[in-house]
Amino acid sequence: MDSIRVFAPATVANVACGFDIFGFAVDAPGDEVILRKKNTPGLQITKIAGDGGRLPLDANKNAVTVVMLKFLEQIGSDQGFEIELTKNMPLGSGMGSSAASAVAGVFAINELMGKPLAQRDLLRFAMEGERIACGAAHADNVGPSLLGGFVVVRSYSPLDVFKINTPASLFATLVHPDIEVNTKDARYILRNEVSLKNAITQMGNVAGLIAGLLQSDFDLISRSLVDVIIEPVRSILIPEFDTVKHAALDNGALGCSISGAGPSMFALSRDMDTAHRVGAAMRTAFAGAGVSSHLYVSGINQEGPRILS
Numbered sequence: 158m159d160s161i162r163v164f165a166p167a168t169v170a171n172v173a174c175g176f177d178i179f180g181f182a183v184d185a186p187g188d189e190v191i192l193r194k195k196n197t198p199g200l201q202i203t204k205i206a207g208d209g210g211r212l213p214l215d216a217n218k219n220a221v222t223v224v225m226l227k228f229l230e231q232i233g234s235d236q237g238f239e240i241e242l243t244k245n246m247p248l249g250s251g252m253g254s255s256a257a258s259a260v261a262g263v264f265a266i267n268e269l270m271g272k273p274l275a276q277r278d279l280l281r282f283a284m285e286g287e288r289i290a291c292g293a294a295h296a297d298n299v300g301p302s303l304l305g306g307f308v309v310v311r312s313y314s315p316l317d318v319f320k321i322n323t324p325a326s327l328f329a330t331l332v333h334p335d336i337e338v339n340t341k342d343a344r345y346i347l348r349n350e351v352s353l354k355n356a357i358t359q360m361g362n363v364a365g366l367i368a369g370l371l372q373s374d375f376d377l378i379s380r381s382l383v384d385v386i387i388e389p390v391r392s393i394l395i396p397e398f399d400t401v402k403h404a405a406l407d408n409g410a411l412g413c414s415i416s417g418a419g420p421s422m423f424a425l426s427r428d429m430d431t432a433h434r435v436g437a438a439m440r441t442a443f444a445g446a447g448v449s450s451h452l453y454v455s456g457i458n459q460e461g462p463r464i465l466s
């Protein structure tokens with residue numbers, strides 16, 4: 158095989174109470190990477206579509222190729238590649254765009270090189286893409302984009318990541334308002350200290366969300382989708398955040414919060430119809446503030462990256 162086209166899914170990181178430790182994959186949107194082996198060493202980005210010309214074509218600066226270079230170094234190969242990248246979601250959307258691209262790239266190169274590494278071992282490479290993209294090698298987007306499903310990062314040092322089962326009927330609503338939030342900025346505004354009271358509340362919700370997901374206890378999931386640490390700070394970056402959130406809850410969502418670093422917002426619902434109704438209400442709320450938006454509804458994507466051709 159000399160060429161491959163791979164899709165990797167967008168992700169909802171944090172999932173309310175799990176800042177930097179929870180994330181799940183959705184069916185759409187997602188980014189695509191085409192790799193072609195070439196006869197000379199080196200990585201050459203031949204095309205990037207959908208980024209408005211903002212991402213670097215320099216292989217030493219683009220997150221996708223930096224990840225691929227680290228992979229090649231690890232396996233001791235100087236195989237060269239041409240790379241085409243298609244971004245199907247805007248930069249700074251809170252849907253894990255940089256993670257999806259990095260995952261697509263490292264999954265694709267592992268396939269073309271004959272799978273020298275297990276899929277799970279690609280995670281630490283993809284995390285390096287996040288370091289390039291936003292200054293922090295967090296795994297709550299790359300984890301679910303690479304492994305599929307709902308992923309927990311129990312520890313960063315040493316890295317300890319696992320998947321948990323979710324109810325089959327659980328559906329996610331993802332609404333992206335047409336504004337941009339830079340992840341680096343959205344991390345910078347966070348406080349470094351957390352009060353003991355808030356830490357206790359957050360730990361209770363983290364435990365409750367995991368138990369609720371594993372036991373398909375929708376009421377427990379609903380009570381646990383609460384973030385008392387990050388959301389109160391970051392929500393000021395999203396126009397009409399409270400109105401949109403209330404629109405989701407009033408229409409039957411189990412919970413609603415910021416997707417990743419924002420500005421996208423997500424909701425979880427106990428079935429697909431509710432998830433669509435919630436999405437329509439959230440869009441209407443954004444429109445009321447003069448903000449246009451895009452809506453995605455999907456189950457929890459269990460697959461992660463997939464080969465398109």
Ligand code: HSE
Pocket residue numbers: 170171176177178251253295297298340343344417418
């Ligand atoms: N956990 C990260 C954050 C995700 O919230 O900054 C970034 O998409």
